[in-house]
Amino acid sequence: MSKLTPFHVAIPVYNLDEARKFYREVLGCPEGRSSDQWTDFNLYGHQFVIHLKPRPEGGSQHHTNAVDGHDVPVPHYGVVLEWYAWHELEARLRAKGIHFIIEPGIRFAGKPGEQATMFFLDPSGNALEFKAFKDIGQLFAI
Helix, strand or coil, X not given: CCCCCCCEEEEEECCHHHHHHHHHHHCCCCEEEECCCEEEEEECCEEEEEEECCCXXXXXXXXXXXXXXXXXXXXXXXXXXXXXXXXXXXXXXXXXCCCEEEEEEEECCCCCCCEEEEEEECCCCCEEEEEECCCHHHCCCC
């Protein structure tokens, strides 16, 4: 794989202060520039931005797709971590009492693309997935 460049993603949040605390204190993301409408974070070397958006009437319902026996929320975002960093994040999230919508575990065990994965929600209900591969060469395995 060639050298990766940082991605940029911006997501909506209902409460900027609550989301800032979550991304800063729970995920450990250093905070960058901000205004009263948005905040930049360093999410494992990527530019991740939260934007204030009013909560829609009636709330929102996630769509899911079946993947390896789990109902995976769509959309979702996250980062592919080194194997040890994934386990460190899992331990930190458990210590913070984060509820997993898909518990940390191994997906596609013994098959191409075998990976550690976990899903949880931020305070605005945005779905996050963090994953890791023992062999990063399996990232795009079919």
